Amino acid sequence: MAQLPQTPLSSGPRTGQSEWQLPLPDIDDDEPLAEVLRQLSGFFVDAIEAPHTFEQLRTASIGHILKPLIRSLSERCHHPDVISALLILKWRFASGEQDDRGVNEARGYACEIVAWNFLAHLPEHELIDYLLHELTTLQFDSPNAPADAEEVVQEDVQSSRRPEDGNDVERSGLLWGRGPAVTQTSLKDPRMVTENDEPLSSFIGLNALEIAAVIEAKQFLSQRVVQKVVDDIWNGRIIFWESLSVHTKKKAKIYNSGRADPYCRLRVPKYQKSFEAMFFALFLVLYYAVLVERKPENFTVVEGFLYVWIAAFAYDEFGEFQDAGSSFYGTDFWSLWDLGIIGIGFAYMISRVIGLAKNDAYITDVAFDILSLEAVFLLPRVCALLSLIPFFGTLIPCLKEMTKDFIKFLGIVVILFCAFLTTFTMLARGEFTANEMLWTMINIFFGSSYLGFDIATKISPALGPALMLCFVVLTNILLLTSLIAILSQVFTKVMNHAREEYLYQYSVFVLEASASRRLTYYFPPLNLVPLLLFRPLRLCLPSEQIRSARIVLLKVTHFPYIASIWFYEELNAVMNRWQTSSRFQKRLHFVNADQNTPIPHLQPHLRSRSELSVPKTPASGGRPGQGLSESDIAVVLRRIDERLAKLERKLDRPGT
Incomplete structure (x- = not known):
């Protein structure tokens, strides 16, 4: 070598x-x-x-x-x-x-x-x-x-x-x-x-x-210069796909609305996560509709839509797992929730089909009971976008680290618990069964100490009280106090680096959405259409024809998504122009009557008065006495942006 x-x-x-x-x-x-x-x-x-x-x-x-x-x-x-x-x-x-x-x-x-x-x-x-x-x-x-x-x-x-x-x-x-x-x-x-x-x-x-x-x-x-790029990826200012064609390659570049294919906006992480939240909201509506309607003997249309939603979500998660890889997929806090939703969903579907096939009322009831567990994972998943807010996003790394340490500490608890459970069960044979003793010890562990002292003599008149006192002291005082101290230490350690932890989670959140090399990305539940339509055709058609057909199908099925994105971006552009105009109308109040004085509150930051002075001669199309023209305002805006960019670069450098 x-x-x-x-x-x-x-x-x-x-x-x-x-x-x-x-x-x-x-x-x-x-x-x-x-x-x-x-x-x-x-x-x-x-x-x-x-x-x-x-x-x-x-x-x-x-x-x-x-x-x-x-x-x-x-x-x-x-x-x-x-x-x-x-x-x-x-x-x-x-x-x-x-x-x-x-x-x-x-x-x-x-x-x-x-x-x-x-x-x-x-x-x-x-x-x-x-x-x-x-x-x-x-x-x-x-x-x-x-x-x-x-x-x-x-x-x-x-x-x-x-x-x-x-x-x-x-x-x-x-x-x-x-x-x-x-x-x-x-x-x-x-x-x-x-x-x-x-x-x-x-x-x-x-x-x-x-x-x-x-x-x-x-x-x-967590550095500002890096986070600016991450933010631009999130907002779609930096894109990886500029056109949809058979030979398109992934390459990062600045978004240009005049050159880019509108359907490439489907790959913007902000829009992907927004449509994902809408998908989960509809998922929750179908979930409540099936449980409230609850017709064990019949298969309803609403229940059929729920099956489609579960299958589409499972297929989408499988694609994300392939794109990100196993380790990176596991870094996302919500991946466990997604796996829980899929696991419970498939367990419900299988048991429901078996119950209908055998006409077994008990299996059908078990199926609906399993579906009831879906809310434990589905409701928090609907609110996943809250993790983008720094306050909530900071708590996620804390919960992850505290959960890891709790699981480690749980090993000591289980060892001591099994030791006392075996002893108490052997001493109390004839008085308490193993299940009764287990449930009683669980109550004692979570604070009901009086239950242990009440039954101590029934377990063993000689050894029961002393052993119960040792168990209560170990669990309610030593173990729980140690656990609280460990979790508090972990919480403090993570919160001391809360900004870095939040920005890391945010970066993973953004990069996971933009890492895919797939040319065409279908939102669920529409992702089932190419799965059913093109998978069989792969055996007889070349890959380029299939890719071309997938592009056409994407444009046909995702037109409503593109329309909503276009409307949002146009509305946002109008609002930005209105805010800019309103802001400069306020600034014009500080301009002198002779139109030869720079904006006063920016004067300390300028090298000279002439650097940002307003021209004496009005631009074409303007008349004296009208104030600044649009071209003058654009010049002032550009110079302010250049000055602020220089100040930002200085702040990013150490020693300044």
């Missing part, structure tokens, strides 16, 4: 060497990714030799050691995968051999800081290119590398891409390949990179934002 040279970047020991004299990576635009990783990792290994927190590296004096690298990358590096390389290095340091001092963790934080500051120096179009550029192939220029190394990697990439419903569209899940073989990879030497290195092959097909979500780079994702 060939491997790249392991020579460290620094030519000699660092004793007596200034930190500012560390050799900087020299990365060419066409440098292989493996070489980029080697050079960057060598710098971080040499630069960071002590543990530091993210805030210390960002604000303290130790953080200045990263500034030469940031400056060098910003001025000389134009490699499209440099952000992805920095994030992969963060994962490598975090998943490497653990050290007691936490130096590898500090190096991972340094990678995030360098990536964030590199992005802060970029204009918007380059920001999109760096964050949303996907890793494609790996090339190795080592003299020991085999000639077919690239072909080997290409085969691995192709194996992780699967067609959907006859489409030859490449698609890879966000965590495709992130299995035990990857997570258990050790990092003995961060400079070591080979053509079969798991961290490299595991991230092929992902862009930098998706890699950040995969490796849980929460500090990087």
